[in-house]
Amino acid sequence: MRALTKTTWVELKLFTREPLTVLFTFAIPFVVLFVLGSVFGNAPPNPHVYRGVGTLNYYVPAYVALVVAAIGLIALPVHLAAYQERGVLRRFRASTIPVWSVFGAQIAATFVIEVLASAILVIVALAVYHTRSPQSLGEVIGAFFLGALTFGMIGLFLGLALPARAAQGAGVLLWFVMMQISGPGAPPEVLPTAILRVADATPLQHLVVLMQDAWFGFGWNNGEMLSLLGFLAGATALTIVFARRS
Amino acid sequence: MNAVIDVEGLRKVYGSTLAVDDVSFQVAPGEIFGLLGPNGAGKTTTVECLQGLRHPDGGHVRVLGLDPWAQRSALRRRIGSQLQESALPDRLKVWEALDLFATTTLSPSNREQLLEQWGLADKRNASFANLSGGQRQRLFVALALVNQPEIVFLDEMTTGLDPAARRITWDLIEAIGKRGTTVVLVSHFMDEVQRLCQRVAIVNHGHVVAVDTPEKLIARGARQLRVLFTWEGEPLAWLESVPHVHHVSQQENQIEIEGDGPVFQHVAAALLQHSIEPTDLRVERPNLEDVFLQIIGKAEEG
Ligand SMILES: Nc1ncnc2c1ncn2[C@@H]1O[C@H](COP(=O)(O)OP(=O)(O)O)[C@@H](O)[C@H]1O
């Protein structure tokens, strides 16, 4: 446990020493929100689109999920694959630090960063655009936690399974596709059924709905939770396989 | 011998590459033991199997009485490893690395002392990326020592260092040995192994072709002694009949005699009898390098 907290702390310090990464991580969701807010404003809700909650209200929880997905699918695998490629992981494996604490630190450190990035996004949305605040904070935190864990585990798997360049390519591609079809892009009401079916096979879709349901007070969505747990279990199994293999 | 490392018939295959075929040796407590061999001989693979970083495909390995693979976390606490190819995160600072690696050690940390001893005290706030090759190697050794290990594995640690840095490193390795820590030194430099190691295993193509003290290995090659002196008179054909002489050749005014055992003494006595007293009479003993090439060469023919 001491090893995990120490490695996590070190990872966070390393993150703050990459100013460009810090800037991108915290500025991008903010910029997107700003563009969106300028385009739509917080238009009065239309029951037929945006799940009936209004544009910006719809996007805030979806973007929180998107931030979690970006860091889990892109930042984490790139970081871990570089460790693998450069021999950093070998260094840790040969030391007394348990290798699981190095993996755990990736998830823990990205979790902290995701919390900060999401908090900035939400505070700006609430303060500037007066979007809806979470109806059930406990459920939102639960959804966030599950999402961060799921995407963190997918990130571990990608980072261990692929070389750094391929991990980056795969992460960006997956993230971009999910962004378009899984909720943070066009609202589900306007997407064709075929695409919605594909979206159903993406973890982001389930996280977006789980997060929105919690946010708008639609209640805790057990179906979405189970889907996410399925992705989490699959990613964990793959991570274990690849961690053993390397 | 109450061995701290016991390897018997170790074998490791990567796909279709037979990296280690049949490696056996033992290391006694407190020894500085060398693994010497050309690139690709299987040295790194061998020590990785001893460190519990790779699962052997065959053979019997015990390190400190433990099975390195099955009991790797117990083993890690008692050994230290500087790896041939490894790195730290670029922006990690020297003191942070030591602090991190000391987190899980049971013994009180000797971080400050290690920084001083390995010449890193003034680099404590430098990032890994900004360290020179020699500084990185010293940091890796300091990290390997942070848990006060019973055995340290050093793999090609002077490769890429300039001569002065190599000498400093040698002194430090000797200092580790003097404290009673067992050292396994992997190298392809003969001079390094000859100077530092009490015993050496010569590895070639995944096999141990010889294990002995450097002196005894050199003595094996003692058949190849050469006696040399300057001579400007008539050819000394009678030298051929002196005991232990195999071959005499003359190049301009240089006489070169190949022989074995006490050839030098016999040649000197015979020369005196003929009232020849060359002032530059000397014997050239083979060094580890000659012996190494000879042993590797024989293995190649066989
Ligand atoms: N991870 C690996 N995958 C495949 N082949 C490897 C791997 N590591 C080493 N080898 C091969 O195994 C042989 C022995 O390598 P190594 O143990 O590194 O030798 P040395 O340390 O003596 O130079 C070489 O032919 C090398 O190419």
Ligand SMILES: [Mg+2]
């Ligand atoms: Mg090697």
